[in-house]
Ligand SMILES: Nc1ncnc2c1ncn2[C@@H]1O[C@H](COP(=O)(O)OP(=O)(O)OP(=O)(O)O)[C@@H](O)[C@H]1O
């Protein structure tokens with residue numbers, strides 16, 4: 001009989017925890033309900049692909065090219081030209097006041113340049129205070145413009161067609177040059193959801209034993225600190241796995257988030273992240289005395305990590321001190337990892353940095369938790 | 379392990395802040411003995427028990443439990459001792475059977491142990507009931523059954539029969555005696571005098587200090603108290619008269635009797651005779667009860683504290 005570790009004892013602890021989890025209906029519902037609700041709320045409310053956005057058109061000439069452009073833009077479904085005939089000054093005001101989300105400016109020499117085959121340009125100014133508004137609407141513009149002009153000119157002149165294909169759409173995203181896309185939000189949401197439920201649940205799990213007085217009994221039995229820690233942490237691991245499957249499926253099926261990289265690489269990153277989280281939760285529970293305190297500490301930790309991790313605001317847009325703070329949060333590194341793998345198709349080498357840091361968090365938290373563990377009631 | 383004593387601790391001291399809760403307590407409990415642990419509320423019984431089973435670290439003192447050093451061999455002690463907490467501390471959101479299975483798993487016992495324990499308790503048909511929905515007395519019985527399931531050599535029971543009905547209490551004590559005859563050592567804290575009298579030896583603690591120990595007759599004898607019983611029609615008047623008289627330490631009505639207790643027999647007798655003639659009562663010397671001894675000890679310990 002090993003004094004420090006026995007699989008039978010560990011399984012016994014896990015089973016007990018699982019039964020308790022299942023009986024605690026509200027908590028159990030929360031563990032699965034919270035991610036779904038957050039996903040729906042954040043995912044849909046932060047609609048990054050909004051349609052029929054109000055727009056203004058500033059055009060010097062009402063020539064066929066301009067008309068073709070306007071029609072093509074409206075055809076995309078993103079633009080609704082409520083001010084089809086604005087002056088430059090009016091347009092500026094409309095954008096600043098938020099009456100329109102876009103101003104499309106077709107310069108007076110557009111037609112001439114096009115016919116000369118000389119790099120025609122269209123300027124689109126987008127209100128990017130709400131970056132999600134801007135990004136979807138402008139992402140496909142280049143193609144739209146080329147097609148429109150090609151159609152307007154007809155196929156007869158080779159030279160013109162060539163020029164049409166070179167129509168440059170110059171997009172100025174005003175007020176917020178960083179711009180988050182919707183695809184950025186859903187993968188990030190996985191990190192936020194995991195962080196909230198994992199840390200909170202585990203931090204309350206051990207505290208519950210202290211609060212209900214069952215800790216005295218548990219400690220009087222031959223269980224080792226390692227077994228207690230694993231017994232508390234592993235069941236929540238299972239819950240985390242379910243959440244991961246739910247969120248990833250939803251991001252694919254409901255939000256159509258592209259998945260560029262390796263699924264296994266993603267899983268490895270998630271595994272490290274969840275491990276860091278549950279052990280952090282356990283660490284919190286070895287410091288606080290009541291479940292209420294555990295909850296408060298979790299929330300105290302939760303807020304800055306949402307704000308400083310790059311989930312809400314672009315990480316590189318923050319002042320240095322905030323970036324340093326952000327670097328100390330596991331969520332920051334998780335976001336880099338998951339965005340890299342899911343959206344950019346990053347390879348292991350690309351995300352090895354965040355992975356190492358996540359691994360480091362696991363080790364630090366685990367050492368701290370084991371050294372904090374009170375084998376006695378003092 | 380040929381050691382004679384199951385528990386042998388000396389100078390155990392525990393402080394919480396600047397309050398000394400256990401103050402140089404030394405205890406010896408022989409193997410196979412049922413030792414009673416008595417003392418007023420807050421005297422440090424629970425704390426002493428926790429010190430001995432490795433749940434608290436003493437600030438001073440040392441000792442051995444079942445031959446294992448309490449300072450360094452906590453895990454071994456935990457495996458060989460059954461500790462029943464004062465407050466029910468099994469899982470209320472688990473069923474009776476799940477609780478027992480949990481204990482069985484932790485001590486690496488087979489399924490049969492759970493079935494036997496359920497049968498012994500007579501709880502087989504209620505095994506799927508949540509432990510939290512059991513009555514107070516049944517919770518105690520479940521807790522006791524759970525902590526003897528792994529056949530420990532030493533039981534530390536912290537008020538195991540609080541709230542348990544007389545019949546179940548009788549059964550409990552019968553079982554404890556049976557097991558003690560087989561070599562089990564038991565340290566049991568209690569506030570019931572009849573239970574104290576069923577112990578082989580008792581240890582009395584007050585304000586963190588061990589005041590007295592020995593068999594019940596020894597403790598009563600060592601207290602050196604004398605008792606008179608008054609019978610008569612005007613006992614309440616006699617009670618008033620006797621309070622604070624020389625030699626009178628305690629006056630306590632027991633049904634139709636009045637017990638008068640004091641340390642100084644000569645003065646006590648004089649005061650009692652006076653009061654008896656004044657109220658036409660009949661005074662007779664009597665045996666001092668254990669309870670009277672404890673109340674006396676409690677009062678004196680308090681005086682020492684001040
Ligand atoms: N963790 C703790 N922190 C501070 N004080 C404590 C702690 N545990 C116990 N005490 C104090 O130690 C004293 C002794 O408590 P203990 O529980 O040992 O008494 P007891 O003899 O078991 O009493 P009872 O008969 O009421 O169960 C009490 O005054 C209590 O307030």
Ligand SMILES: [Mg+2]
Nearest residue numbers: 423424464536
């Ligand atoms: Mg107590």
